[in-house]
Structures are given as structure tokens and as C-alpha cells.
Amino acid sequence: MVNTFLAHDLLWGMTPEQLPVDAPAWVSESISAGQPVVVRRALSAPDHIAVGVRGRLREQRFATVMSIDVISRRVKPEDLCHVSIDRDVPAVHALNQLRPMLDDCGWVWGVSGSAGFELASGFQALHARSDLDLILRAPQPLDRLKAQALVRILDTAACQVDMQLQTPFGAIALREWAGPARRVLLKNAREACLVIDPWEQAA
Known part of the structure; x- marks a missing residue:
């Protein structure tokens, strides 16, 4: 998949196993529930995309990266x-x-x-x-x-x-x-x- 993603695109396909080991528990819970991640404005490696994970609370926002080859769906x-x-x-x-x-x-x-x-x-x-x-x-x-x-x-x-x-x-x-x-x-x-x-x- 070509890295042409734009900020605010929503992506599916991330799994808890792809999260950093220091990610809070709520991040894994959000991903496990099937929630998408949102593309962020940040630099990343060519085969990755900068994304954010949302939690239930307003202050629950977690920045990470997602491998492009695991993306299963994109909504603009x-x-x-x-x-x-x-x-x-x-x-x-x-x-x-x-x-x-x-x-x-x-x-x-x-x-x-x-x-x-x-x-x-x-x-x-x-x-x-x-x-x-x-x-x-x-x-x-x-x-x-x-x-x-x-x-x-x-x-x-x-x-x-x-x-x-x-x-x-x-x-x-x-x-x-x-x-x-x-x-x-x-x-x-x-x-x-x-x-x-x-x-x-x-x-």
C-alpha cells in the first residue's frame, strides 16, 4: 500500500501485539475492541505511518506508529x-x-x-x-x-x-x-x- 495517507484518515488492522511495551492498558483495550486508529501529522519510517489511539476519556490519546502492510481498511x-x-x-x-x-x-x-x-x-x-x-x-x-x-x-x-x-x-x-x-x-x-x-x- 502506497504511503499516501493524510491526517485524520482512520485505519484498521492494528493489533495489541504491535503496540509498544509501555503502552497503557487502555490503549490495548481500545485496539482489542476493534477501534480504528487516526493518522497523525508526524514523520515516520517509509513503511510505517504515525497514528493515534483514542480512549474513552478525552485525555486518553496515545501516539504510536503502525506498519503500512497490516492496514486492512481506510476511511477518509x-x-x-x-x-x-x-x-x-x-x-x-x-x-x-x-x-x-x-x-x-x-x-x-x-x-x-x-x-x-x-x-x-x-x-x-x-x-x-x-x-x-x-x-x-x-x-x-x-x-x-x-x-x-x-x-x-x-x-x-x-x-x-x-x-x-x-x-x-x-x-x-x-x-x-x-x-x-x-x-x-x-x-x-x-x-x-x-x-x-x-x-x-x-x-
Whole structure:
């Protein structure tokens, strides 16, 4: 399998035997239950991918690596746009509300975070105070006025909505790009740095 995985992709196939010996017990329990791991922004060997394991508690997050040749399934955030679940929580209501508006925008978008995890795996991750995390594939520049208009759409939702813009060189927060700051924080596998144009390769 070619190492073309992107942050927020969900992967299946890891087993407890592949975990480091110092991994907490809850990590093994999560993997044994059949939960996927989420791709992280971090460097790894060519035949491995940096991933994170989720636990039941918010603070339970464990960073590790996964061998690419054991991956049995991959779900990308954009695969989850039209997956529905019957949960009476604000994040689900917000997703249902925003879905047609985001579809009409014509952009490739996806669901990440707790909502994406639950939509993809069926394991309950959302609660009444959960935010909705979204990603927007942005291979071409999105001007700041359009970013501001998109923030206004997101702010009509039933809960806090955070969206990341995925540029060819990393990810930025939509709300930051829509704000007044000249420089924004660009995150990729190598670093997090302040840039003026997140669609321009750093020198």
C-alpha cells in the first residue's frame, strides 16, 4: 500500500501485539475492541505511518506508529460526509444542518474528530458538549472573504464547529484564516510555523 495517507484518515488492522511495551492498558483495550486508529501529522519510517489511539476519556490519546502492510481498511474524512447516525447530540444536529450548505459550496469536505470517529466506526465518541470538527480540501487558495463567509455559515450550527483547511503544504484553521492576523499557523508533518500564504511552499 502506497504511503499516501493524510491526517485524520482512520485505519484498521492494528493489533495489541504491535503496540509498544509501555503502552497503557487502555490503549490495548481500545485496539482489542476493534477501534480504528487516526493518522497523525508526524514523520515516520517509509513503511510505517504515525497514528493515534483514542480512549474513552478525552485525555486518553496515545501516539504510536503502525506498519503500512497490516492496514486492512481506510476511511477518509470525505467518505463520511453523507453517513448518518441517530444520535440526539448537538454535533450530529450541526452536521445534518450544515451538510446541504457545504455540498452546495462545491468543495470537497469531510468529518474528522469525535464525529468522524463515531460515523466511521460505530463506537460512541460524541457527547452533549462535543464540538463538530470538519476538514476542507483546499488545493487552490481560498481568499479571506470567502473564508469569512464560510465561518458565518458554520456559526449558524447547533454547536461550535471547527474547520481545518488542508492546503498542499499543511493545514490551517479556517477561523484563523478568516481573521485579521497577517500570519497564520500552518501545521504539517515536519513543523508548525507562521506563514503569510499557506498555499505557497516555504523557502
